[in-house]
Amino acid sequence: MKHVAICLFALFFWNELRASEPLNVEFYEVRGNNARDLRKELGDHGPVGDDGSRHHGYTKWHVDWTFQLIPSGKLCAIGSVETKLEVTMTLPKWNKPEGLLEDLTREWERYSTALRLHEDGHYNIAVSAAQEIERRLSGLTGTAGCKTLAEDINSKARAVIEEFRAKDLGYDVATEHGATQGARF
Template identity: 30%
Template sequence: MKRLRPLLLLGMSLNAQAQVEEQLQYQYYDVTIATGESLRQALSQASTIRQNGQVYHAYTRWDVTWNYWWQEARDGRCRLTLSRTRLSAQVTLPRLGGGDARQRQRFAQYLQALREHELGHYRIGQAAAADIDAALLATAESPSCSELQRHANQRANAVLQRHVERERDYDRDTGHGRSQGAWLAE
């Protein structure tokens, strides 16, 4: 779930300005392969990522928040003057301990494909943050600051929803990374 926290302040400059900040962190869970166990079995057993009854070997969670400031004219009209949008993301990946040379080599290939798939999710989050910031700055002047706030948040939430849907399409279109090589048959 994406958290949304608009913050509104008065009295900023007359020229609208934007700022997008990004933060990406990696988190790992450990995987140990027991004798006779397949790489897929070991990953599925060790994975901490479970959703809707399914086990995943990697996951990217991103969150976009935005703040904006406005200026109110003497007649009550209000326009946005500054926005700051933040993207924070966390990619969770497996880290292998043990296994034979063939398993370690296969894991390295698999991990590379997993990472690339997860970075695709992150890029969708980056696009969401940039598009939200642009939408905020394009918010038209309003007859009142409360109306400006409502319009700005509606615009930002609509952009966010489009990118959440884009992320679902990305997983569907890639088979959750399968078409990108993030798949273990054994």
């Protein structure tokens, strides 16, 4: 019996935390022989965000969570937490014609690097959201039974998602969708 109590104690306090962080990068093609044409292509073919607007790049993310509960009479504790993060980053790829001026090529490379840096910021927010769910859920216990604890866990996880969606939007506002980071072509 003593060993069972020790095992339950260990399960309560040493939760199994796993976060997957897959990043799927997709590209859309743009064509052009000059900056004006490339800007038009970016505006016409960029991904459509959740806001309904086209953007030069876009990072869409989703976090799922699962958990195991350990009942013990009227008490209940979370035994393990796992998050699954899915991220799709969409970026432009220039189908560059032969014989263009080096200035345009350098400007595209500068812009592409800055856009990727900006989108990586969105990815980092998504990773932080998954990690924060695990952190906040780790070690939760309840005295009203497992059903009530499960409801509390899901409510807390949804609150984290809302919090980090707001951070994601704030990041775009603060960076002017990457313009302050150089992601303007």
